[in-house]
Amino acid sequence: MTIFLLIGLSIAFGAADIKLNTVWEAVTNYHSNLASHQIIREIRMPRALGAVMVGALLAVSGAVMQGLTRNPLASPSIMGVTDGAAFALVLTLSFFPTTTILGLTFSSLAGAGLGVTLVFLIGSFSKGGLTPVKLALAGVAVGSMLNAISNAFALHFQVAKDMSFWYAGGLTSISWTSIKILFMAGAVGLVLAMVISQSITILSLGEEVSKGLGQNPLLIKSLGVIVVLVLTGAAVSVAGSVGFIGLVIPHITRFIIGSDYRWIIPISAVLGGLLLVLADIASRMVNAPYETPVGAITAIIGVPFFLYLARGERRGL
Numbered sequence: 001m002t003i004f005l006l007i008g009l010s011i012a013f014g015a016a017d018i019k020l021n022t023v024w025e026a027v028t029n030y031h032s033n034l035a036s037h038q039i040i041r042e043i044r045m046p047r048a049l050g051a052v053m054v055g056a057l058l059a060v061s062g063a064v065m066q067g068l069t070r071n072p073l074a075s076p077s078i079m080g081v082t083d084g085a086a087f088a089l090v091l092t093l094s095f096f097p098t099t100t101i102l103g104l105t106f107s108s109l110a111g112a113g114l115g116v117t118l119v120f121l122i123g124s125f126s127k128g129g130l131t132p133v134k135l136a137l138a139g140v141a142v143g144s145m146l147n148a149i150s151n152a153f154a155l156h157f158q159v160a161k162d163m164s165f166w167y168a169g170g171l172t173s174i175s176w177t178s179i180k181i182l183f184m185a186g187a188v189g190l191v192l193a194m195v196i197s198q199s200i201t202i203l204s205l206g207e208e209v210s211k212g213l214g215q216n217p218l219l220i221k222s223l224g225v226i227v228v229l230v231l232t233g234a235a236v237s238v239a240g241s242v243g244f245i246g247l248v249i250p251h252i253t254r255f256i257i258g259s260d261y262r263w264i265i266p267i268s269a270v271l272g273g274l275l276l277v278l279a280d281i282a283s284r285m286v287n288a289p290y291e292t293p294v295g296a297i298t299a300i301i302g303v304p305f306f307l308y309l310a311r312g313e314r315r316g317l
Contacts, residue, residue: 003052003270006277010048011040013281018044042176050174051280051294052273053182054239055249057231059272060193062246063253063264067200068224072251072309073136076112076232077243077302083143083150084115085236086163090150094157101237105181109233116225118142170293171239171280178238185234190269193227196220197261204259242295244302245272251305275301 012018018036026040058076065074076082088111092099099107123138154160199220203210207217235242249272250264257263279297286292 003274003277006274006281007048007052010051010277010281011044013284014044046174046176046179047171047280048277049179050182050238051171051276053179053186054171054235054242055245055272055274055276056269057182057186057189057235057272058242058245059249059253059268059275060190060265061228061231061235063250063261063268064193064200064224064227065246066250067204067261067264068221069135070204070206071135073247073306075244075247076228076236077241078136078143078247078306079139080115080119080142080146081112081228081232082115082236082241082243083146084111084113084118085109085233086241087111087146087150088114089237090153090157090159090163093159093162094153097159101177102181105185105234105237108237109229112229112233112236113225115142115146116228118146170291170295172291174238182234182238185230189227189231189234190265192223193231193265194262196223196227197265200224200261201259204261240295242276242298244298244306245275247309248302248305249275251309 008020008023011023012020018040022036023040026034026037027045030041031037061081062075065076065079066072068074085108088107089104091111092104092107096103119135119138119142122142123135150163151160154163199210199215202213202215203217203220210217210220232246249268253264253268253271257267276294276298279294279301282297283292283294286297
């Protein structure tokens with residue numbers, strides 16, 4: 001019920017405030033000749049639904065990453081996934097400027113895969129093997145490198161303006177086409193995440209435990225990586241760099257319901273959607289009537305949380 005109320009508030013609140021009963025009328029009895037109904041149907045409803053879906057996909061992606069790597073610092077924004085996606089988007093916009101949103105989504109998936117692969121390769125070469133902090137540091141290094149290359153391409157090919165929405169993180173450009181892409185990616189990724197959720201719970205206890213119970217850790221990790229790439233790739237291609245949801249929400253969920261990923265995944269999806277809808281509403285209130293990038297709002301929440309976790313893991317260096 002809470003999430004539906006927040007969706008209603010998100011639709012009603014904006015540059016032109018609309019009453020909740022008007023929102024309900026536009027949903028149940030749409031009149032195309034009314035400007036308020038057009039605004040609700042074509043602009044605000046996709047944005048509100050997109051916020052829920054993007055938040056859910058990023059939260060589940062972060063939960064799966066943390067379970068697979070046993071790394072409390074793992075999240076799409078820290079492990080090079082989002083910066084890899086940005087790199088691929090810049091290349092696509094530079095060389096194929098007429099690419100459709102579906103094409104951008106596929107390029108985002110490929111870039112996300114490149115980013116996470118580089119992070120794990122660099123982290124695995126470090127002395128003492130992979131530790132949570134080393135993975136985080138590798139993620140920061142790879143992210144900075146890809147970000148720098150992306151900026152160079154964006155300036156050279158004059159697509160910096162097109163990419164500005166991505167770097168800031170925002171939901172203003174979400175359309176019904178975006179919703180369809182998020183729905184398809186979510187259907188595939190979330191179902192697969194639930195299928196392997198029990199295996200992730202066991203794997204989070206350690207590979208030896210997983211092998212002892214007859215599991216194939218490599219197969220579970222491979223399927224988990226597919227989940228992360230599908231969910232994150234779709235989310236960031238639509239909403240840009242919305243960070244820290246995948247870091248914060250899984251920790252809050254585990255604190256509430258424990259370490260069973262059969263519950264962590266669906267609850268994370270709900271809480272992630274709630275958080276991003278709240279952040280989107282806040283982004284319109286902080287500097288009204290102008291909008292603050294929603295990525296900045298999530299960063300205000302996520303950065304202190306990340307520093308707290310990093311301080312707890314510093315002995316792993």
